[in-house]
Amino acid sequence: MDLKDLYRDVILDHNRQPRNFGAPAHSDAHAEGHNPLCGDRLTVWLRFDGDRIADIRFEGKGCAISTASASLMTEAVKGRDKAAIKELYDRIHVLLTEPHAAADASLGKLAALGGVSEFPARVKCATLCWHTLNAALEHSADAVSTEQ
Amino acid sequence: MATALAAPPGNFDAERVRHDFPILQQHVNGRALVYLDSAASGQRPLAVLRAVEHYETHTHANVHRGVHTLSQAATDAFEGARERARRFLNARSTREIVFVRGTTEGINLVAQSFGRARLGRGDEILISALEHHANIVPWQMVREQTGCTLKVAPINRRGEIELDALLGLLSSRTRLVAVAQVSNALGTVVPVERIVQAAHSCGALVLLDGAQAVAHMPIDVRALGCDFYAFSGHKLYGPTGIGVLYGREELLEEMPPWQGGGEMIRTVSFERTTYNDLPWKFEAGTPNISGAVGLAAAMDYLESLGLEALAAHEQHLLAQATAALERLPGIEIIGTAAHKAAVISFTMRGCHPHDLGTVLDSQGVAIRTGHHCAMPVMTFFDIPATARASFGCYNTEADVAALVAALEKAREVFG
Numbered sequence: 001m002d003l004k005d006l007y008r009d010v011i012l013d014h015n016r017q018p019r020n021f022g023a024p025a026h027s028d029a030h031a032e033g034h035n036p037l038c039g040d041r042l043t044v045w046l047r048f049d050g051d052r053i054a055d056i057r058f059e060g061k062g063c064a065i066s067t068a069s070a071s072l073m074t075e076a077v078k079g080r081d082k083a084a085i086k087e088l089y090d091r092i093h094v095l096l097t098e099p100h101a102a103a104d105a106s107l108g109k110l111a112a113l114g115g116v117s118e119f120p121a122r123v124k125c126a127t128l129c130w131h132t133l134n135a136a137l138e139h140s141a142d143a144v145s146t147e148q
Numbered sequence: 149m150a151t152a153l154a155a156p157p158g159n160f161d162a163e164r165v166r167h168d169f170p171i172l173q174q175h176v177n178g179r180a181l182v183y184l185d186s187a188a189s190g191q192r193p194l195a196v197l198r199a200v201e202h203y204e205t206h207t208h209a210n211v212h213r214g215v216h217t218l219s220q221a222a223t224d225a226f227e228g229a230r231e232r233a234r235r236f237l238n239a240r241s242t243r244e245i246v247f248v249r250g251t252t253e254g255i256n257l258v259a260q261s262f263g264r265a266r267l268g269r270g271d272e273i274l275i276s277a278l279e280h281h282a283n284i285v286p287w288q289m290v291r292e293q294t295g296c297t298l299k300v301a302p303i304n305r306r307g308e309i310e311l312d313a314l315l316g317l318l319s320s321r322t323r324l325v326a327v328a329q330v331s332n333a334l335g336t337v338v339p340v341e342r343i344v345q346a347a348h349s350c351g352a353l354v355l356l357d358g359a360q361a362v363a364h365m366p367i368d369v370r371a372l373g374c375d376f377y378a379f380s381g382h383k384l385y386g387p388t389g390i391g392v393l394y395g396r397e398e399l400l401e402e403m404p405p406w407q408g409g410g411e412m413i414r415t416v417s418f419e420r421t422t423y424n425d426l427p428w429k430f431e432a433g434t435p436n437i438s439g440a441v442g443l444a445a446a447m448d449y450l451e452s453l454g455l456e457a458l459a460a461h462e463q464h465l466l467a468q469a470t471a472a473l474e475r476l477p478g479i480e481i482i483g484t485a486a487h488k489a490a491v492i493s494f495t496m497r498g499c500h501p502h503d504l505g506t507v508l509d510s511q512g513v514a515i516r517t518g519h520h521c522a523m524p525v526m527t528f529f530d531i532p533a534t535a536r537a538s539f540g541c542y543n544t545e546a547d548v549a550a551l552v553a554a555l556e557k558a559r560e561v562f563g
């Protein structure tokens with residue numbers, strides 16, 4: 001295993017300077033994620049424009065993989081709708097868990113997380129933010145349904 | 149400690165000890181394995197592996213249940229291991245030695261048998277803020293079941309139990325004090341003799357969690373004066389799935405069994421069952437026989453190393469590693485008690501413990517990262533996790549150097 005493959009420059013950069021970091025003044029939905037095994041905690045806030053994510057922010061304490069993954073995720077999902085996010089997550093899952101997955105150009109910068117698949121103990125670090133995003137999307141669905 | 153630094157103990161040959169541990173002779177990620185995670189689980193010397201293999205290939209049958217030769221031999225091996233454990237702890241009688249799966253099960257046994265039967269509203273259990281979850285959760289369960297109160301003695305920034313505060317929490321309502329002899333997350337050696345004395349003068353019983361102590365210091369339950377003592381075989385270079393609960397005979401005698409089944413009975417009818425004598429009353433079901441055999445071999449092995457010399461060796465490594473880590477920029481040692489066992493918990497600025505664990509692993513250095521089953525300790529220090537290096541009988545100065553080099557590598561990656 002090669003450390004450089006896990007800690008690529010993009011990962012280190014997003015760890016040091018996470019994008020879309022910090023609680024927003026207003027949000028339509030949010031969710032908290034927690035990985036009790038390693039103590040990682042993460043909150044994701046969403047603002048919607050119809051079905052699309054108009055803005056997304058996150059805050060949390062975690063390792064470089066979890067922080068960079070969340071940061072990259074916020075950049076990748078902004079402007080997308082739920083169906084597109086679900087499809088993106090399925091591709092990410094392949095990237096994170098299948099060591100010999102074919103390169104997927106549609107992933108853009110997220111492809112930098114490809115090294116994680118060689119480190120099975122770290123997959124959960126990279127997926128925490130996606131599960132949290134999913135929970136936030138579901139909360140928003142709940143909120144909508146209770147208002148109707 | 150300064151003297152330990154200046155003069156490495158000459159009478160302990162860790163290089164020779166390493167040859168007794170086949171698992172250490174391997175490469176991990178292309179590097180010679182440097183195993184610094186003995187506080188989580190020790191490795192097993194050949195003596196233990198061979199004792200278990202010999203038992204499995206020559207002796208195995210169920211215990212206490214047959215007249216045939218193997219059943220008798222297995223019973224002798226199992227009860228011989230009990231006598232070995234009695235000697236290891238300097239207990240009065242083998243009736244005080246209950247085989248359990250490990251520390252966790254030993255504590256749960258006391259909680260469910262003594263706690264559940266004897267405690268009620270107004271009674272208090274006292275633990276400390278540095279306990280492993282295994283010495284917290286069983287008491288919370290008893291609290292739910294009986295309505296008793298659970299009190300927690302605080303720790304200070306060095307990771308030492310505030311003794312005055314603990315003594316202040318003791319009263320005639322205190323029925324049981326349960327504390328670790330050595331903290332797994334911080335390495336703190338707790339002055340348990342003082343605590344036992346004070347608790348007894350209030351009429352409270354004392355359970356010591358010896359999980360992190362048994363591999364590092366001679367244990368004499370009579371000198372300690374404790375009422376219960378629990379430990380796990382795998383922390384002292386023995387097998388997993390076996391451990392011992394020591395309990396004073398008068399106490400165990402009065403306590404009800406906590407699990408029912410075979411082994412623990414004398415007679416059974418649908419109207420009425422009578423229980424077996426100590427210690428079998430607490431050993432329902434077929435026990436971990438080969439585990440007990442391996443544990444006995446581990447005790448022989450550990451004592452053959454000389455516990456005093458081993459302790460001096462480990463203290464030397466601890467002092468050396470502590471001094472080296474203090475020199476590394478951005479490293480903060482968590483747990484700086486005046487009296488510590490060979491455990492160093494630390495954090496590195498800009499590098500989360502999990503990243504540290506991965507970088508070190510890539511260099512062949514195995515450490516533990518996380519909350520170490522002591523979340524309240526992490527909360528107290530306001531950190532999510534630490535990295536923890538722990539030293540055992542097979543660790544050398546070269547391992548300390550490898551740790552330092554791997555930390556420098558992490559610094560390089562994380563800038």
Ligand SMILES: Cc1ncc(COP(=O)(O)O)c(C=O)c1O
Pocket residue numbers: 187188249250251252253280282283328330331332357359360380521
């Ligand atoms: C202080 C302490 N108590 C209890 C335990 C639990 O031991 P086991 O998991 O072997 O039951 C441990 C093990 O990590 C420990 O370090």
